[in-house]
Amino acid sequence: MKLHKLLLFLLLVTFASKGFAQSSSELKRKKEAIQREIELLQRNLNKAASSKKLTLGEIRALNAKIGLMQNKITVINSEIKNLDNQIHENTNTVHSLRDQLGQLKKEYAGMIRFAQRNRNSYDKMMFIFAANDFNQAYKRIKYLQQFGQYRKKQADYIQGTEKNLNYKIVVLDKSLKEKNNLLREQENERQRLDKNKSERATVLNQVSKQEKRFRQDIATRKRQQAQIDRSIRDAIRREIEIARRAEEARRKAEAEEAARVAAAAAAKAKAENRPAPAVVAEKPKATGNYLNATPELAKLSASFESNRGSLPWPVANxxxxxxxxxxxxxxxxxxxxxxxxxxxxxxxxxxxxxxxxxxxxxxxxxxxxxxxxxxxxxxxxxxxxxxxxxxxxxxxxxxxxxxxxxxxxxxxxxxxxxxxxxxxxxxxxxx
Structure with a gap:
């Protein structure tokens, strides 16, 4: 039972380590992605630095860069927290494995002492022949065989536990070194963040000195953007109007066709001297949105909407x-x-x-x-x-x-x- 408990404990530790590794690798990927974004912004800022004129794009890029650096520090904090949890788990595992190893060695020493006392064949034969009947003698033979096998198995478990203990100690040392590296990285990022915040303060001070020019730049930007937005909204309204006209034309054609069929049916009934069939007025279909008037467009809209939150970016980076x-x-x-x-x-x-x-x-x-x-x-x-x-x-x-x-x-x-x-x-x- 003790051996089964030990195996169960080792399995749980292994699964916990795998879970940590996955979480740690995700954090590393996230941190690397943030760093790539920071470097992209920095390259653009370096190119823009040659210009004497401060632009809104530079201010936005600097603000975004500071936000990314703060995110990177948050990710590093998460990595450190993960490592702390792993170090705590591995420390407990090392203590537990040492206790298990001590218990296994103690039990094994007892078996060795028992084997030493009964080491010669004569004692084993006397133990078997002292049985009351054949059935008991057979059981004693099986006991001696199983005792030898168990002792060998116990020795294997001791070796395996020692190997696992040494591995966990190596992992623990590696985690401690990694934590120290992360702490240094965190400190470096904080220093860079402080430096960028100082740069931003200088830039914002420059903005306040050039307030008039910035107001003019923003006013120009607003006029340009308003002109583009008007053009875009006009284009969208034209598309809606085209769709509306197409839908109304389709409805009109359907109504005319229905009237023609009804008139033909009435004429036929009159010729056959029987009452004309009752005409049931079809209830107008509510479209709600002319852009979804056809099944193909409705399907495309539904497909677009189903991808909410997962559409690809319009740029690769x-x-x-x-x-x-x-x-x-x-x-x-x-x-x-x-x-x-x-x-x-x-x-x-x-x-x-x-x-x-x-x-x-x-x-x-x-x-x-x-x-x-x-x-x-x-x-x-x-x-x-x-x-x-x-x-x-x-x-x-x-x-x-x-x-x-x-x-x-x-x-x-x-x-x-x-x-x-x-x-x-x-x-x-x-x-």
């Missing part, structure tokens, strides 16, 4: 540097109808879902692409060049263009609409 909704910079405020994603220079822009390109337009030298997915629309703004045209069907992750630089930053303005209502893209794309 990037960081959201400005979120959906209202924003304030100094005394000026503005709305973002989507998200601003800072990416690498010359990055390819990809469609996030199957759909049809309904508009490609150039506003102030930059392109935007509008793609229809049933009742949903995705918008890709600030493209330097495009590789699709209105009427093209596109597939998920198909390249549709190349990002342009806003000032000194390669930024994509990405939007999602349901009908004419803007959605928060962060709730749709994969985390």
């Amino acid at each position: 990037g960081t959201i540097t400005e979120r959906f909704g209202k924003h304030t910079e100094g005394q000026a405020s503005y709305d973002n109808s989507g998200v601003t994603i800072t990416t690498g220079e010359g990055a390819s822009i990809r469609a996030v879902f199957n759909g049809k390109v309904t508009k490609v337009s150039s506003v102030m030298g930059m392109y935007f692409v509008l793609i229809k997915h049933g009742e949903y629309f995705t918008v890709y703004q600030n493209l330097r060049s495009v590789s699709v045209a209105a009427g093209d069907n596109v597939t998920t992750k198909q390249t549709i263009g190349v990002v342009a630089n806003s000032g000194e930053m390669p930024e994509l303005q990405f939007q999602i609409y349901r009908g004419a209502t803007a959605q928060n893209p962060e709730s749709w794309i994969a985390r």
